[in-house]
């Protein structure tokens with residue numbers, strides 16, 4: 429299969445023109461927003477969406493949303509996991525409304541928090557839990573605890589990981605394997621090489637070399653990488669990761685924020701991992717800001733022994749609104765009534781169909797592409813082989829082609845996760861939605877290579 433770049437650019441222009449024609453109200457709102465918002469958007473990265481301006485949303489429910497121009501979309505982005513439950517799940521909405529009428533934030537607990545703690549223990553197998561508002565903060569707090577207990581300064585991450593805006597994680601390896609600040613790392617307080625070691629995922633030898641110096645407080649890892657395509661661990665990688673972290677006295681922090689797509693207890697329960705810390709945010713409160721981090725009894729005891737109660741409010745682990753009553757109520761309802769075994773059964777089986785649909789088009793057109801799946805998440809990649817690590821995956825990125833595939837889908841009522849080709853499926857997504865995606869994906873490919 430071949431396509432030429434000039435044709436791709438021409439097609440992109442055509443899709444851009446169609447996008448403008450069908451999103452005139454969004455365009456007008458974007459012009460209006462520019463008068464008060466930097467870049468015309470609430471968060472700067474929103475200008476990176478396919479299309480030269482963002483779509484403004486009118487309303488969302490289940491697996492769909494409608495924009496201000498009246499266009500309806502099947503949402504396979506689902507807030508990049510934040511709305512993996514489907515938009516506005518009934519049980520969560522009910523809990524939010526009831527709690528809002530009884531108080532939103534007090535800096536004191538309501539008893540619901542105990543049920544949430546017990547549910548987190550049951551799901552993820554760790555005994556002690558704390559709350560934050562974002563997965564970024566959950567990671568930051570776990571790292572602070574790990575550094576405090578071990579007295580070590582360094583952390584280790586995998587090349588091209590993403591764990592939110594955690595300073596230590598913005599480091600990557602160049603083509604020669606030399607670490608440096610990740611491209612466009614904005615104003616780091618210090619060079620991340622001072623704080624962080626970085627090795628490739630699935631590279632056990634490099635991991636051992638890095639840990640053997642005995643200066644790494646924690647490894648922060650997604651158990652399956654999801655932010656540079658889906659990269660599965662080699663069959664024995666997690667065994668080595670656990671063995672080596674224990675051998676060198678390094679804590680293992682598993683970030684389940686995206687890999688909760690694997691099942692109710694994330695990849696940790698599926699693969700029987702034994703992390704010292706587990707962090708998660710995004711979908712656990714149905715889209716209301718909430719995150720948690722859990723840890724072992726050993727960690728809890730070691731931390732307790734160091735903690736100074738009188739100054740614990742200024743120790744760098746905190747957040748006035750963390751653990752607020754609204755987040756807790758939303759989390760309780762979402763975990764106990766929405767993200768259930770049944771949710772996963774339905775969403776994963778539909779994701780299998782989605783992946784088969786993409787695969788059938790890849791085979792039909794002999795495309796040198798692959799599609800990978802983890803639970804109810806899948807991702808296609810313009811590369812003939814599954815990358816084993818972040819470096820390989822990053823080398824295969826094709827931003828222009830990404831942009832075309834996204835815009836083509838968007839113009840036909842499909843939203844994919846921006847910046848890569850990821851699709852999430854909720855229990856509200858239907859088989860017809862999945863088949864529609866397969867047809868649109870096929871049309872995009874046929875248009876590109878005809």
Ligand SMILES: Cc1ncc(COP(=O)(O)O)c(C=O)c1O
Nearest residue numbers: 562563564590591592683685686
């Ligand atoms: C694995 C992982 N951890 C943490 C985060 C940070 O989440 P948030 O931006 O909600 O803090 C992300 C965001 O994409 C993520 O993918």
